[in-house]
Amino acid sequence: GSYQEAGAEGSTEFVAECKLPTEKGLFRLRAYRYRGAKVVIRNGERVLDWTEMEPVVMMHGDIATAESCVVRVHDQCFT
Numbered sequence: 551g552s553y554q555e556a557g558a559e560g561s562t563e564f565v566a567e568c569k570l571p572t573e574k575g576l577f578r579l580r581a582y583r584y585r586g587a588k589v590v591i592r593n594g595e596r597v598l599d600w601t602e603m604e605p606v607v608m609m610h611g612d613i614a615t616a617e618s619c620v621v622r623v624h625d626q627c628f629t
Contacts, residue, residue, distance in 0.1 A: 560586010565604070580607045 565581040582605050587598040603625060611619035 560584055560588075560601075562605075570608070575610055578609045580609070581605075582607070 562582050562584045565583050567578060567580045570577040570579050584601075584603045584605060586601065588601045589596055590599045591597075592599070606624045608622045608624070609619065611617070613619050613621065
């Protein structure tokens with residue numbers, strides 16, 4: 551991949567949201583798209599590498615009050 555200069559930043563955009571009924575209750579899924587740099591080790595050196603990911607957030611409860619709220623973030627693979 552191409553390298554970004556130190557201090558490079560990425561951007562995250564909201565893609566979609568849906569409800570997910572489970573045996574444990576009703577969850578909300580929110581999907582995002584991230585494009586930007588991440589730090590990787592290459593040949594023993596820390597470098598910034600360009601990446602694209604589609605993280606998914608799984609929520610249960612009222613996130614506005616954070617009471618009894620459970621949040622799980624999957625950086626890419628939803629398994």
